[in-house]
Amino acid sequence: MKPVSFGSACHQEATLQKKNHQCPSFKPAKDQFTLLLGGNAAAGCKLKPMMVHHAENPRALKGIVKSTLPVIWKANKKGWVTASLFEDSFSHYFVPEVKKYCEDKSIPFQVILLVDHAAVIHPLFNITTLFLPPNTTSILQPMDQGVIATFKALYLLDAIKITAYAWNKISETTMKRVWKKLCPQLFGTNVERFEEPAEIVQQNTEAIVTLANILDLDVSATDINYLLEAHKEELTN
Incomplete structure (x- = not known):
């Protein structure tokens, strides 16, 4: 009987860092994470991605139950x-x-797992x-034959769409x-009452x-405000 073949690949994402002399006001982000992606040859089973971050409880996930x-x-x-995380x-x-x-x-539960890193795995029947x-890896690993590249393209596309959506939602009232x-001298004395950005x-x-709350997530207004204010702080590793 034909076994079920799976490919598993680690892919590390790091933020783009520019040299200070190229952009004096740019503060390079030292944040990074690694994704473990995998799926089978029949394309019917895409494994739940594993994301490894340097922080167990980053600010953006404050109050979020990780299992959700x-x-x-x-x-x-x-x-x-790491080997221990892979084995887990x-x-x-x-x-x-x-x-x-x-x-x-x-x-039948008969599986071949292709791995591009020699992690320690206990034998399993x-x-x-x-x-x-x-x-x-770039030649033999299935995930590197277009899956990761497509994933990154879709990820980037969604990030661009979200950026455009958020920017377009900034109203003329807010800008003014x-x-x-x-x-204030640009507007004279007779100006309409503008809605405060804080209100928006x-x-x-x-x-x-x-x-x-509808999604059963433990998120409060304090958490949101904390995240919005985070960009004012110095970035750390």
């Missing part, structure tokens, strides 16, 4: 997939997911782990209000909290 995230959240100081993912997530997939499809030779605050932020904060 759409990824497996892990952390270590360097934000890397293998035992507690990979095996149960694949076993359930095989049961749902009524196929019906799962054969094949480690790719050094420097062959901030300019009036800085250069408050309205959207309340909307976010309401949505979070």
Whole structure:
């Protein structure tokens, strides 16, 4: 009987850093994370991604129950997939997911796992782990044959769409209000009453909290305000 073949690949994302002399006001972000992606040859089982961050409880996830995230959240100081994290993912997530997939499809639980990093995995019945030779990931690893590239393109596309959406939601009233605050002489004495940006932020904060409550997430207005103010602080590693 044909075994179920899976490919698993680590992909590290790091923020783009520019030299200070190129952009004096630019503060390089030292944040980074690693994604562990995997799926089978039949394309019917996409494993839940594992995201490894350098912080166990980053500011953006304050108050969020990690088990409710759409990824497996892990952390270590360097934000890397270590051997222990890989083995934990293998035992507690990979095996149960694949076993359930095989049961749902009524196929034997016989699996070949292709891994591009020689992590230590305890032998498990019906799962054969094949480690790719050094420097062959780009050639032999299935996830590197277009899956990761497509993922990054979609990720970037969504980030661009969200950026454009948020920018387009900034109204003329908000723009005029901030300019009036800085250069009141441009508007004269007879000016309309502009809606305070703080009012808009408050309205959207309340909307976010309401949505979070509907999704059963523990998010408060304080958490949102804390996140909005975070950009004013010095970035750390």
